[in-house]
Amino acid sequence: MRKKYNWGILAPGKIAHKFAEGLKILEKANLYSVGSRSAERAAAFAKEHGFAKHYGSYHEMVADPLLDIVYIASPHSHHMEHTLLCLGHGKNVICEKAFAMNSSEVNTMISMAEEKDLFLMEALWPPFQPSYIKALDALKRGNLGEVLYLRSHFAFKAPYDPDGRLFNPKLGGGALLDIGIYPLIDTLTFIGKPITIEAFASFAPSGVDHTVDIHLDMGKGRYASLYASLNSPGGICTELFCSNGKITLSRNRDLTQTCKIEAEESDPLVYTFKPAAMGYHLEAIEVMDCLDRQVGQSSYVSWSFSRDLIETMDAVRKRINLVYPGN
Numbered sequence: 001m002r003k004k005y006n007w008g009i010l011a012p013g014k015i016a017h018k019f020a021e022g023l024k025i026l027e028k029a030n031l032y033s034v035g036s037r038s039a040e041r042a043a044a045f046a047k048e049h050g051f052a053k054h055y056g057s058y059h060e061m062v063a064d065p066l067l068d069i070v071y072i073a074s075p076h077s078h079h080m081e082h083t084l085l086c087l088g089h090g091k092n093v094i095c096e097k098a099f100a101m102n103s104s105e106v107n108t109m110i111s112m113a114e115e116k117d118l119f120l121m122e123a124l125w126p127p128f129q130p131s132y133i134k135a136l137d138a139l140k141r142g143n144l145g146e147v148l149y150l151r152s153h154f155a156f157k158a159p160y161d162p163d164g165r166l167f168n169p170k171l172g173g174g175a176l177l178d179i180g181i182y183p184l185i186d187t188l189t190f191i192g193k194p195i196t197i198e199a200f201a202s203f204a205p206s207g208v209d210h211t212v213d214i215h216l217d218m219g220k221g222r223y224a225s226l227y228a229s230l231n232s233p234g235g236i237c238t239e240l241f242c243s244n245g246k247i248t249l250s251r252n253r254d255l256t257q258t259c260k261i262e263a264e265e266s267d268p269l270v271y272t273f274k275p276a277a278m279g280y281h282l283e284a285i286e287v288m289d290c291l292d293r294q295v296g297q298s299s300y301v302s303w304s305f306s307r308d309l310i311e312t313m314d315a316v317r318k319r320i321n322l323v324y325p326g327n
């Protein structure tokens with residue numbers, strides 16, 4: 001086995017706790033350092049999860065020559081700045097979704113990773129999950145036929161707080177970038193990139209989208225209807241209507257996941273998965289496998305996939321006229 005990798009967490013907020021739980025169960029991951037804007041928060045997070053070092057600034061953390069990989073969990077508005085900071089200090093990066101605010105920022109991040117010959121990946125949860133892999137395998141087998149229509153929703157009720165990450169435009173808040181990204185990941189994975197996009201939205205008083213409703217035409221008679229809302233406890237579900245059957249993917253708030261496969265003239269098959277650490281460790285495994293193989297990007301979440309994703313979100317933003325300060 002190759003040496004252990006020294007992992008650092010940049011911005012120890014809510015999701016960073018879950019990711020740290022994932023790292024803990026991986027033999028090859030050394031919980032090395034935490035960087036926060038606050039020395040107290042960094043120290044508390046390091047103590048809670050058992051990281052060796054803690055820093056009261058992101059700059060100090062990335063200056064440490066022994067740090068190998070940084071997991072970035074800051075708000076969307078800061079992903080490009082923090083990714084460039086890490087890459088500039090020679091660190092490999094896995095950065096939370098949405099990868100950045102727009103495609104121009106994502107292209108800048110990818111160019112720097114290429115230039116510095118470092119690993120970079122958007123931290124997308126679904127592509128690594130067993131339910132997703134089951135669905136892709138079922139489609140590959142061919143008896144379900146072609147995916148003709150995808151219907152997907154991701155909705156939960158978030159208490160309105162104009163300063164919090166979800167509703168603050170300065171932090172890249174809103175339904176599309178935060179949760180609308182998931183139905184779009186499913187669309188790109190299971191059908192492909194849209195050629196025509198229609199979208200509607202309602203807005204919170206802070207100016208970000210509270211709810212977004214997206215209709216996509218992929219060509220050749222293939223369509224998708226997507227819904228994301230911070231204003232309804234609607235849950236998470238994606239249905240793939242195929243020419244000879246149907247697949248339904250759903251997950252609970254605890255990230256227990258189900259894949260139901262209904263092929264014509266067969267009994268439905270239902271698979272339920274509850275991965276350890278809510279499945280977050282699967283992303284970290286991929287990062288370390290790629291570094292072992294000395295490749296700069298993942299085939300599960302390639303740079304071209306992240307580019308397609310952010311370009312589609314840019315196009316939806318244009319349709320609903322969602323403008324953020326400065327971009």
Ligand SMILES: NC(=O)c1ccc[n+]([C@@H]2O[C@H](COP(=O)([O-])OP(=O)(O)OC[C@H]3O[C@@H](n4cnc5c(N)ncnc54)[C@H](OP(=O)(O)O)[C@@H]3O)[C@@H](O)[C@H]2O)c1
Nearest residue numbers: 011012013014015036037041073074075076096097098165
């Ligand atoms: N993959 C998933 O399942 C999943 C789930 C939830 C969220 N996410 C993504 O993870 C990222 C973080 O989400 P979260 O819910 O963990 O957010 P959060 O709890 O608000 O944490 C974000 C952290 O970013 C740091 N930060 C840096 N600059 C900031 C600023 N100007 N304002 C506020 N915080 C700032 C803060 O840490 P310090 O001040 O201590 O440095 C803060 O704790 C987002 O990109 C989100 O979309 C992913």
